[in-house]
Amino acid sequence: MNIKTIIEPFKIKMVEPIHMNTLSERVELLKKAHYNPFMLQSQDVIIDLLTDSGTSAMSSAQWGAMMEGDESYAGSKSWQKMEHVIYNLTGYKYIIPTHQGRAAERIIYGYLGGKGKCFISNTHFDTTRANIEYSGAEAIDIVIPEGKMPFFEHPFKGNMDVVELERLIQEKGAENIGAVILTVTNNSGGGQPVSMKNTKEVSLICKKYNVCFLIDACRIAENSYFIKHREAEYKNKTYIEIAQEMFSYSDGCTMSAKKDALVNMGGFLAVNNKIIADECMNLLIITEGYVTYGGLSGRDMEAIAVGLEEIFHNDYLTYRIKSTEYLGKKLNEMGVPVVLPIGGHAVYVDAKTLYPQISVDQYPGHSLVCELYLKGGIRSVEIGSLMFGKYDEEGKLIPANMELVRLAIPRRVYTQSHIDYVVEIFEEIIKTKHNVKGYKINYEPKFLRHFTSHLEPLN
Ligand code: F0G
Secondary structure (H helix, E strand, O other): OOOOOOOOOOOOOOOOOOOOOOHHHHHHHHHHOOOOHHHOOHHHOOEEOOOOOOOOOOOHHHHHHHOOOOOOOOOOHHHHHHHHHHHHHHOOOEEEEEOOHHHHHHHHHHHHOOOOOEEEEOOOOHHHHHHHHHOOOEEEEOEOHHHHOOOOOOOOOOOEOHHHHHHHHHHHOHHHEEEEEEEOOEHHHOOEOOOHHHHHHHHHHHHHHOOOEEEEOOOHHHHHHHHHHHOHHHOOOOHHHHHHHHHHOOOEEEEEOOOOOOOOOOEEEEEOOHHHHHHHHHHHHHHOOOOOOOOOOHHHHHHHHHHHHHOOOHHHHHHHHHHHHHHHHHHHHOOOOEOOOOOOOEEEEEHHHHOOOOOHHHOHHHHHHHHHHHHHOEEOEEEOHHHHOEEOOOOOEEOOOOOEEEEEOOOOOOOHHHHHHHHHHHHHHHHOHHHOOOEEEEEOOOOOHHHHOEEEEOO
């Protein structure tokens, strides 16, 4: 049998209506939002591909477990369940709950960081970098060169350059390395996976120099899928065994449960070292909450405990990766320049190639984001010079490396017909691509300007 349709491996028993607006309404709504889709109200969005973070649909098992939530301040049963599942998955001795990923980052990098310290990653996610730099430390990205070539096919474009890792440790001095961090999958690098071979190599170098090795595990299950299907020795292992092995090579992890724990809020950090754990627990109690809830309610912890097991189911992971690939492949076939191979949680479109007539200081990625909203009510996010651009002393834009637009797929939320609709909107995008103009910024704040800046279309 040759079955081509990837059916969603779930039935829908609760629905949230989508308000279908018209083109003329969207023209007004976008203008009112100062041409910044972050400022749109969610009810004015038809398909929301802004992020896969905290946007998952929970299962009936998760909602059922939430009724069991034990809201005790200390020693909650729900914490015991969450801790047990995380211990089984990661094997780390000390597990610390937090309200989301960046809270775990603030706590551990606040302690390991500080002036004079250096952190090395394949690619630090924005909040990871921000927490490290806020502590006074330096954050260096060393993804393999293939990871920076958008159309170059390589099975593990998220890998770390291990030659550069060893050189940097020697140059900076092992005692000055705060930690080495592998982000799996590599979100800022296109959602690309990291291989087990690369993880082992990074681990060996860290052991040789006695440097702390941590995993940013937000999308560890999606990464395990790629290892099983792309790294021959792992083809007979289960996804959870692959994740367990990956954790076993490192000294700890941070995780935003808003991704691969299939919940709307939550996170944790976990380590083997008692001194680090004690310091982090002190910071946790001051800023997040007691060690058996850390900013989470009992019901949140129940949902995490169930979600972290559901995520490794074969049917779910196959559907997840195949359905993201489905969108990416369709766009690629119709000539939309997408980052290849397609990553786990999102499809990234190269807007600079799509709109060669728009110069980088007129933000081609932003033009695509606005076109997607105007034509189809689709919300996406620019990952280019609007997000990462800086100015030189003369006020000239220093552009980002790439002008990408991310279409992030919320977990278990949209069906194939929603995705087919996105594909159809892209057909319109392609037809009209020559007429699209750039944007200028009318107002921007000092930091993280993409969230709140005001823009205006150029004529
Ligand atoms: N690490 C990675 C790799 C992430 O992708 C994120 C969040 C975080 C850490 C921080 O976790 O949001 O729970 O505080 N990524 C979201 C995104 C925001 O849209 O990619 P958080």
